[in-house]
Amino acid sequence: MSDSPTTDPLSLEDLHASVGTRTGRTHVLTILVENKPGVLSRVAGLFARRGFNIDTLAVGPTDDPDLSRITLTLDGALHPIDQVTKQLHKLINVIKIRDLEPGEAVQRELAMFKISAEATQRAEVMQIVQIFRGKIVDLSHLTMIVEITGTNDKIAAFDEMIRPFGLVEMARTGEIAISRGRAET
């Protein structure tokens, strides 16, 4: 649309509102916050209050001791992401938010699986672990603990493969992400 101040014709019909739409995909938001007490409650409280559901959440330090990074994933089919980021920006301690495009960032999650693999099944389990480039970090008579890093999908795939052997328990960190190339996250 032209931005000249002349009266070239414009029909109101040509105006469209594009915001508030749901993207339908998973979004990874990385939020740079001031490392001050209560910041995480502010972020978490905002999500709860506005009815936004967080899928995963990870918090940790950055290279700057005054700043922390919160990485969270949420479902763009359920929430208008621009409303979420605009509300987050209103928090005074939030410095920067990036909604990382898929492909533009490297995403990783760490998971640990405790498996009740009997001695006869161990070889098979170890083979699966190897294919997924996991590590066996603990072994007892009845159980073994496997560490896996990767994307959500990879961990989900491993989960599917290993579950039939007898999953005792599992812990996941939630995804963290960093943008590719020179761009700052």
Add this chain to the structure above:
Amino acid sequence: MRAVDALMECLKAEGVEVVFGLPGGANLPTYDAFYDAGIRHVLVRHEAGGGHAAEGYAKATGRVGVCFGTSGPGATNLVTPICDAMMDSVPVVFFTGQVRTDLLGTDGFQEADTMGMTLPMVKHSIMIQDPQDLPRAVHEAFHIASTGRPGPVLVDIPVDLSKADIEYIPGGEINLPGYQPTTEGNQRQIRLAAKALAHAKRPIIYAGGGVINAEASAELIALTRYGNFPITATLMGLGAYPADDPQWVGMLGMHGTRAANYGMDEADLIVAAGARFDDRITGKLDEFAPNAKFIHIDIDPAEISKNVPAHIPIVGDAKNVLSRLLGEYRALDPDASRLDDWWEKVNGWKDKYPLAYEDSEDSEIKPQFMIQALHEATGGNAIVTSDVGQHQMWTAQHYGFPEPRRWINSGGLGTMGFGLPAAIGAQIGCPDTPVIVVAGDGSIQMNSQEFATCVQEKLPIKVFIMNNGYLGMVRQWQELFWDHRYSQVDLQDHSPDWVKLAEAYGMQGVQLTKKESLIGDMKRIMDMDGPVLVDVRVTREENTYPMIPSGEPARNMVG
């Protein structure tokens, strides 16, 4: 010096002329500092009164209101005014005392998690952890409260830290890397908006409280007059445009005029300025303004497209944007006659549906007439505060506000008991302007302890209780939507004798019951010295009309 003495210096540096509050154990050091700091402190009788007084002061003057309370119950009493200030974007800084740092988290005496419980209702909050940070925190609090979209900021100070010795360096700088409100509207968007306006055949301006916060009334008037646009405003925006002007179509929303609500319903272009499409405005969202495109001007980006998708969003300060929008619009030199048909329609609604009511056949005072009489008696020039209920809506409809900052009420939260303490703040901020309260007989009892404050501070506030003997607005809903089952709304026989109550507080009390002498009586009261409590007996079961039933579209207005 002690941190609290530095706090006093910071308040002075911020230009604070008055604070409201009530002391307690956890802010004793602060009150010791007040003892000879030379800052006016108004002692309220309940912290909620202090918070609302600070709001009233801020709304009347545009300056930051300040309120102090102690820890625990002092802080919990402040929750309502904090939330009220958040909902109506009022710049207030709240200072609460907190238990000693070694007691934090141990359920110490009068400990409450003040930060935690107010987290969802503050623009920002700061807990002091190092007393050396106090001066910077104070300046940051004032900066955040008063810039961008204004709002409440809380500073929580553990009592041991408030006594600590610090090195105070005046003029400490603020450091807020995550806070940079956009004030300049985007030029391209403003041009596009001007062009859309120039092509609109049925435009309407929809102004909200943000216009008043931005001191943008003059710019709003200039644009509206130049373009010859019909204009309406929300409950919070009343006074931004003079109510006696022919382009004014009346208030918008649930109890607004038909002209305003039908105007939005049939508009092809709506210019929202400093307004947030609250449900009391939109009614049923899916059917709100079905034919319109929206230009949305707001300093808070999160408001844009929150409820109604904007076609031309403009983030910025209303004063900046409206003045530039006029410039761009003028450059297009649009043909004014394109609005002739539209005005014919709008004026048709205005003529056909004025805010009418049936007068009484005897001397009984109709509530609507009470407000019109107040307008007459004050020349329409008073600062008017109100409580919440029918009396509030009738005041909004019938007083006719000529300019901004004359109408002070609780819109977003709808807090009963707001009116009297807000008037205290307004009168202190504007000592030369007459201040009146239109109170509800129910609402006034939620903060009537502040009559003592009025008397102590010798404030000439005139409190007019619209006495219908009911929690009237709730009674109205029970009548209309709950089959006349009046459940717990009758106050008639159990309210105090208001004249005696006034006298007990050492102020004058008057009862008014006759419509014939009402205007004269009110004039006489306005000329009385000191605070006066006026018990105005009105029709008991009168309904506030017109009305959009909750959740219905505007065109289904009743009454």
